[in-house]
Amino acid sequence: MDLEYTAEELAFRDEVRAFLREQLPATIAAKIKHNRRLTKDEHVLWQKRLHQRGWAAVHWPTEHGGTGWGPIERHIFDEECAAHHAPPMLPFGVSMVAPVIIKFGTEQQKQQYLPDILASNVWWCQGYSEPGAGSDLAGVKTRAVRDGDHYVVNGQKTWTTLGQHADMIFCLVRTDPNAKKQEGISFLLIDMNTPGITVRPLITLDGEHEVNEVFFDDVRVPVANLVGEENKGWTCAKYLLTYERTGIAGVGQTKSLLSHLKTVASEQIVNGRPLIEEPLFRARLADAEAELMALEMTNLRTVSAAADGGVPGAESSFLKIMGTVLRQEITDLFRRAAGPYAMPFLSEGDDAVGPEFAGAVANRYFNYRKLSIYGGSNEIQRNIIAKAILGL
Numbered sequence: 001m002d003l004e005y006t007a008e009e010l011a012f013r014d015e016v017r018a019f020l021r022e023q024l025p026a027t028i029a030a031k032i033k034h035n036r037r038l039t040k041d042e043h044v045l046w047q048k049r050l051h052q053r054g055w056a057a058v059h060w061p062t063e064h065g066g067t068g069w070g071p072i073e074r075h076i077f078d079e080e081c082a083a084h085h086a087p088p089m090l091p092f093g094v095s096m097v098a099p100v101i102i103k104f105g106t107e108q109q110k111q112q113y114l115p116d117i118l119a120s121n122v123w124w125c126q127g128y129s130e131p132g133a134g135s136d137l138a139g140v141k142t143r144a145v146r147d148g149d150h151y152v153v154n155g156q157k158t159w160t161t162l163g164q165h166a167d168m169i170f171c172l173v174r175t176d177p178n179a180k181k182q183e184g185i186s187f188l189l190i191d192m193n194t195p196g197i198t199v200r201p202l203i204t205l206d207g208e209h210e211v212n213e214v215f216f217d218d219v220r221v222p223v224a225n226l227v228g229e230e231n232k233g234w235t236c237a238k239y240l241l242t243y244e245r246t247g248i249a250g251v252g253q254t255k256s257l258l259s260h261l262k263t264v265a266s267e268q269i270v271n272g273r274p275l276i277e278e279p280l281f282r283a284r285l286a287d288a289e290a291e292l293m294a295l296e297m298t299n300l301r302t303v304s305a306a307a308d309g310g311v312p313g314a315e316s317s318f319l320k321i322m323g324t325v326l327r328q329e330i331t332d333l334f335r336r337a338a339g340p341y342a343m344p345f346l347s348e349g350d351d352a353v354g355p356e357f358a359g360a361v362a363n364r365y366f367n368y369r370k371l372s373i374y375g376g377s378n379e380i381q382r383n384i385i386a387k388a389i390l391g392l
Contacts, residue, residue, distance in 0.1 A: 029085040035360035047120040082252030093124040104228040127171035138181040144173035187233035205366035249323035314388035317381035324371035
């Protein structure tokens with residue numbers, strides 16, 4: 001494997017850097033750097049600028065508006081966006097439901113939904129998890145019963161991220177309660193303005209309204225909104241999860257976070273010397289950096305194999321585990337770097353007590369506890385690795 005960029009790849013990196021310098025608003029970059037929450041309008045603004053440049057859908061086929069980039073270009077783009085503190089692309093439309101529509105949807109569904117996803121005209125959310133179906137996703141109980149040209153949906157979804165802003169939700173619903181768990185599920189696209197849908201907020205550990213409960217009470221959904229075949233939705237679900245888990249690795253974001261931590265630790269003085277020279281802190285920082293280098297090499301090896309025609313498999317589980325564990329470790333080190341200034345709990349990170357970086361430390365530390373749970377918990381990913389790689 002050749003880990004050196006070619007001249008063309010270096011030129012592409014310069015092109016990405018120039019775009020970010022010109023188009024990324026400084027106010028948005030500052031919010032991302034200091035872990036402030038973006039508004040819906042700020043998310044949409046950035047995604048529309050990417051769309052205007054033709055870079056909103058890096059992994060879509062070109063016939064649907066994708067960039068046509070290979071894995072190396074995507075890796076460079078992700079690295080540079082993270083380094084410049086660009087907002088990560090909200091995944092629910094572009095990176096999750098769109099690939100499913102492209103692979104399994106009808107021509108009418110592609111024409112109806114893909115242009116608005118690409119232009120960020122429609123905000124999507126995910127209806128997978130339920131109170132009894134989180135890690136055991138196939139345990140979904142939300143029912144969809146055929147009634148003429150509609151399905152009638154009843155049930156509940158939970159941990160619906162940013163669902164309070166959503167125009168559409170993609171859902172796993174049970175259409176055959178008598179079949180085996182994975183064989184009686186279908187994949188539906190549901191308009192959030194349909195009568196019978198109720199959204200209730202769930203307040204997370206960091207005090208924020210990020211996730212929701214979504215209730216369906218006799219919600220009528222056109223049969224035309226079924227993606228793929230009835231009772232074959234598990235195939236769509238697994239396809240979507242591969243995209244979600246690879247994105248969760250966040251190598252570029254982790255590198256940016258670690259770089260910021262090293263700067264902070266160099267400036268914080270503890271017992272008369274920089275924190276970065278304190279032996280125990282320095283040892284944890286060095287361990288994290290070594291693990292991150294190993295993770296980056298694995299990520300590069302995976303994308304290099306894909307460039308040669310390979311297909312990522314259980315590697316996405318490994319990347320998900322290590323990426324999330326590392327970000328949790330780094331946010332814990334941030335908390336220790338802030339010392340007593342990490343104690344104030346500020347819902348928006350404003351009016352920080354102490355150094356500027358400390359304002360969002362507690363919020364990010366608590367918020368990142370979720371990383372090892374969503375997208376398939378790390379325990380589930382270890383089971384996948386045990387079966388698919390180790391043959392246990």
